[in-house]
Amino acid sequence: MKNTEKTIVIASTNQNKINEFRQMLEPEGYTVKTLDDYPDMPETEETGTTFHENAILKAQAFTDRYGIEAIADDSGLEIDAFDRQPGVYSARFLGHDTPYSYKNQIILERLKGRTDRTCRYVCAIALTRPNEQPVVFEDTAEGTIAEKPAGDNGFGYDPIVYYPPLKKTMAEMGNDEKNSISHRGKALRKLEKWLNENR
Numbered sequence: 001m002k003n004t005e006k007t008i009v010i011a012s013t014n015q016n017k018i019n020e021f022r023q024m025l026e027p028e029g030y031t032v033k034t035l036d037d038y039p040d041m042p043e044t045e046e047t048g049t050t051f052h053e054n055a056i057l058k059a060q061a062f063t064d065r066y067g068i069e070a071i072a073d074d075s076g077l078e079i080d081a082f083d084r085q086p087g088v089y090s091a092r093f094l095g096h097d098t099p100y101s102y103k104n105q106i107i108l109e110r111l112k113g114r115t116d117r118t119c120r121y122v123c124a125i126a127l128t129r130p131n132e133q134p135v136v137f138e139d140t141a142e143g144t145i146a147e148k149p150a151g152d153n154g155f156g157y158d159p160i161v162y163y164p165p166l167k168k169t170m171a172e173m174g175n176d177e178k179n180s181i182s183h184r185g186k187a188l189r190k191l192e193k194w195l196n197e198n199r
Contacts, residue, residue, distance in 0.1 A: 008030050010035075013035045020175075020179065024189075041062060041065060051074040054124075055125060055126035059128040071127045073126075076089070076091070077156075104157060108149075117145040119145050121157075122138070123186075138187055143161045143163045146159075148160075
């Protein structure tokens with residue numbers, strides 16, 4: 001059965017990601033629920049080798065357990081000089097509980113003197129419904145690794161991901177500005193368009 005109400009479940013406990021989803025979905029009339037509303041949902045092991053696979057794993061696990069529609073995001077940072085690492089391991093890079101300030105510092109140290117600083121944020125958002133095939137929406141935000149951290153908005157690697165068209169890091173942008181160009185914002189707009197056509 002398709003969900004005809006504008007309630008959407010984000011299969012995540014990452015508060016920063018949830019905040020970004022809420023900033024973009026709630027103005028469109030969606031009520032956003034999260035895994036915090038389903039405390040008995042076990043953690044899903046991210047065994048996929050791509051953002052696409054991990055996003056499906058997380059959303060499908062929720063749909064299989066509760067029999068309702070869900071979306072899940074898997075995203076991360078690809079640095080070309082590091083053979084597109086940390087990639088799907090972005091959250092686990094140097095340890096899952098390691099502060100991002102330290103992760104960012106290590107990346108900057110490893111890139112010292114390197115001319116190739118191109119990078120991109122990648123986001124895959126999977127939507128799952130009972131008895132239907134998953135659909136996935138992907139997009140990127142191309143940038144470079146900054147010479148030093150800047151900005152205190154955003155989260156994760158945002159202070160070191162520089163976006164040349166706006167001449168600022170992701171962490172120097174306001175929420176609306178970031179959502180208009182970010183990997184997650186672009187992928188989410190694809191999802192919203194699909195939802196409007198498939199309700």
